């Protein structure tokens with residue numbers, strides 16, 4: 001496939017025509033394919049168990065399955081599906097990776113839930129590692145705290161069951177494509193993103 005290229009080698013020399021080219025490339029070849037790249041990255045979690053009873057893809061799918069079966073809405077279910085997508089690149093801060101990907105597309109409440117699920121979830125195991133399991137108490141006054149406690153308690157912390165009837169990635173694909181169809185907020189929209 002032939003792609004147009006801007007002429008500048010230093011941004012200082014960029015022209016409106018250069019940026020029209022870059023905007024066109026973004027709209028036709030890049031922005032619309034974000035869901036495909038996310039799906040491909042989720043697949044990278046397959047076979048990566050990290051010591052857990054199920055691999056990280058199964059855990060992600062099971063978390064999303066449990067949220068969906070409990071009647072949570074589509075955006076919430078997609079957040080559940082992606083909440084650990086950063087495990088491969090963000091080994092020391094994985095919730096930040098998922099939150100950064102989801103940020104333009106989801107509500108403040110869902111974003112906070114994804115971003116803070118790590119510290120809230122630590123209640124289940126930090127004491128077993130010689131750390132304070134109540135670290136999450138520092139967040140207790142936030143309006144989204146209970147929502148995040150519920151996410152961990154009902155969907156995330158128990159999603160390590162190899163025998164649970166977990167739905168496949170294809171089941172969630174249409175939901176993921178709908179949630180990522182249009183950014184709610186981004187400093188690059190409308191400059192690059194909109195048709």
Ligand SMILES: [Fe+2]
Nearest residue numbers: 083084117118
């Ligand atoms: Fe996590």
Ligand SMILES: [Fe+2]
Nearest residue numbers: 059083084156
């Ligand atoms: Fe998780």
